[in-house]
Amino acid sequence: MGGDNGGGADTEASERHTPIALRDISARWTLERPLALAPIDLDVPAGTHLAIVGPNGAGKSTLLAVLARHLDPESGTYFLDETDACRMPLPAARGRLAVVDDSPYVFASTLRENLRFAATEPTDGALIEALERAGLGAWLRGLPDxxxxxxxxxxxGVSGGEQARLGLARAMVSQRPVVLLDEPVAHLDSATARAVIDDLLSASDTRTVIMVSHREDGRDGFDRVLALQPPLP
Incomplete structure (x- = not known):
């Protein structure tokens, strides 16, 4: 799943707490393929930090794709702030969601431009604050320009840990109330992965954070852990 932090989030939506509720949601990628996500009910109050775990084929990334409005559910209803998200215009729904995957793209441009596309005309102060909160303050101060x-x-060049943190900084800049993470530390060593997750949760104390991960690093910092099981054949 690609990152979707750009486009200038709607300010009113960004400042609003956004609870999430799923009712009997199931999904598949094509009609020809088996069910990828078994029917699920889920309530995620605003500000909750939720980790989604489970074996391969359990539907973790499929669930995140539904939440990100990258995949429409086959059945059920998905509520964003008590509104049916699948009936909302895509820009309105996605304007509440910052999506970070395992390899955030780094543009061949300045650090400023790599961050500012995530919001409408952010100030340099906002960009610096986001980098600090994502654990990149010392890195920023060491950059030549x-x-x-x-x-x-x-x-x-940007290391794997720096790349992961840049993705988190973009999510911070976006000011979107829900952060969706698809294996954000998949390629990092255990110590770096735990540090990145700890910084993310600390920086997102008022935001909803939903993370899919095969790893155990940092799970203990989440409010809840949801274990999915593969759909029955």
């Missing part, structure tokens, strides 16, 4: 440092092709 600060926010004007070029990243990616032709610029400064």
């Amino acid at each position: 600060g926010l004007d440092t070029r990243l990616g092709t032709g610029g400064r």
Whole structure:
């Protein structure tokens, strides 16, 4: 699943707490393929930090795709802030959601431009605060040109841990009330993964965070852990 932090979130929606409720939600990727997510009921009050775990084929990433409005459910109703999300215009629904996957894309541009697309005209102060909250403050201070440092092709290289934290910083910049994470630390060593997750949860104390992960790193920092099982054949 690709990251979807750009496009300028609606300010009113961004500032509103957004509870999530699923009622008898199931999903499959195509009609020809078996059910990928067994029917599920789920309530996620605003501000909850929820980890979703389970074996391969349990439907973890499928559930996240439904929540991100990247996949329409086959059955059931998905409520965002007590509104049927599948009847909302896509920009309105996605404007409440910041999506971070396991490999956030780094543009061949400045650090500022790599962050600012996630919101409408953010100030440099907001960008710096997001980097600090994502655990990149010391990294930023060590860059030769600060926010004007070029990243990616032709610029400064970015490590796996820095890349993961950049994805989290974009989510912070977006000000969206729900953060959806699809295996955000899949490629990191255990110590780095735990540090990234700890920084994320600390920076998202008022936001809803839903993370899919095969790993155990940092799960103890979540309010709840939901274990999914593969759909019955």
